[in-house]
Amino acid sequence: MSIPARRVETFGTTIFTEINNLAQQYNALNLGQGKPDFDAPGDVVGEMVKALQAGKYNQYAPGPGTPSLRKAVADHAARFYNLDIDPARGVIVTAGATEGVLSAVLGLVDPGDEVIVIEPFYDSYVPDIIMANARPVYVPLHPPTWTLDPDELRAAFSPRTRALLLNTPHNPSGRVFSREELTFIAELCIEHDVTVISDEVYEHLLFGSAQHIPIATLPGMFERTVTVSSSGKSFNATGWKVGWVYGHPDLLEGVARAHQFVTFAVHHPAQEAVAYALGLPDSYYQEFQAMYQAKLALLTDALDSSGLQYRVPEGTYFVMVNYARVFEGTPLEFTHHLIKEIGVACIPPESFYSQEHVAIVQGYARLSFCKNDDTLRQVKERLVKLQR
Structure with a gap:
């Protein structure tokens, strides 16, 4: 009898699929997956339609x-970060960014190498490393401030360390490094x-005085950094799955060799639309941040009456909450309780940690606020029931 390959034997159904199904079953307001329930900008959608009909x-x-999108990515990096990217050889x-990270790992990491992963991590990182026959080495962020212990990070490096996976602004903690x-x-x-x-998909989702600093801009780092981003977060178009990787051509060569045998090419009309989107004026990005600032205020208002403790995020559209005052149990048990009894879905962050560090995140859950304002107002009405 045929059986799955050993490289995937530890891969179960993602927590996002499980929670989405449960939320639908109980008609819960879904603050789980980071998927906006409102559309991409109309003019950006219009560019997609024009491309489809051209x-x-x-x-x-x-x-x-496409040449247009590769140039747009390079122009965006120059405009916001003063980076000089070769659109022909450096993009x-x-x-999507998920494939970008996979192709980067496959193209830059050899079997037996070690890859440092900062926890909590996006759920595809570790499977990517395993599929490359490399070894993840975990370094946790520590709540409630979600900061690194310098000694723990230093100790994670060894002669076998080939790469470090960085995510800033950071999902799920909301930290901006x-x-x-x-x-x-x-x-x-x-x-x-x-x-x-460096996974920087939330690069334009910043609050207050937070500033996103690409690590590629630091001295000595451009030649050793590949930067991953996408259109999904910045333009509310997660369904288009258009992302990119940019950096020094010598590193991008490895990414390109892997990419050509992972997907080969990306949806053509969407690339034309995203090229247009990346060139939107500064006013778009300012209004984008203001929109999410207002949504964050709606969610924190709901949390203030819920008994849940939280740290205001510096970036992303996620808030990590501590539920210890209102519930005893694991994050997964709390998630089931919140969905079934309160009518709000969240994500338990255990799957974002290794087994050796999962105890760190006991008492925490992740909420997303990339939802329409009416939904976030209804969340307040439901979360107040946690106090009863």
Whole structure:
């Protein structure tokens, strides 16, 4: 009898699928998966329609991406971060950031290498490392401030360390890594000759005085960093699955070699629309942040009357809450309780930690506020029941 390959034997159904199904079954307001319940900007959608109807974008796109989108990605990096990216040799368009991270791992990490993973982590990171026959080495962020222990990070480096997976702004904690933190990470990576795979999909989701600093902009880091981002978060278009990886051409060559055999090419008309979107004026990004600032205020207002403790995020559209005052049990048990008895769905973060560190996240759950305002107001009405 045929059986699954050993490389996938530890991969179960993602927690997102499980919670989405449960939320639908109990008609819960779904603050679980980071999937907006409102549409992409109308003019961006219009560009997709025009591309579909133009008669020249419905066949395979060039494998590395369309010239227009690769140039738009390079122009965006120059505009916001003063980075000089070669659009022809320094940008690869991928099927979302998830594929971008996979292709980066497959193209830059050898079997037996070690990859440092900062916990809590996006759920695809570790399977990517396992499929590359490499070994994840875990370094946790510590609540309630979600910060690294410098000694723990330093101890994670070894002669076998090939790469470090970084995510800032950070999902699910909402942290935006400071220049001091990034400098410390960079110094260790330079000392140990380690490549950084930097997931920056929430680069435009910032609050208050938080500033996103790409680690590629730090001294000595451009030549050892590949940066991953996507259109899904910045343009409310998660269903388009258009992402990109950029960096030094020598590193991008490895990503490109893997990418061509993972998806080869990405949806052609969507690339034209995203190229347009990346060129939107500063006012779009300002209004985007203001919209999410208002949504964050609605959720924190709901949390203030719920008994749940939280730290206001510096970025992303997630809030980590501590439920210890209102519920005894594991995060998964709390999630089931919140869905079935309160009518609100969240994500238990146990699956974002290794078994050796999962105790750190006991008492926590993740809520997403990329939802319409009416939904977030209804959340307040339901969460107040936690106090009863």
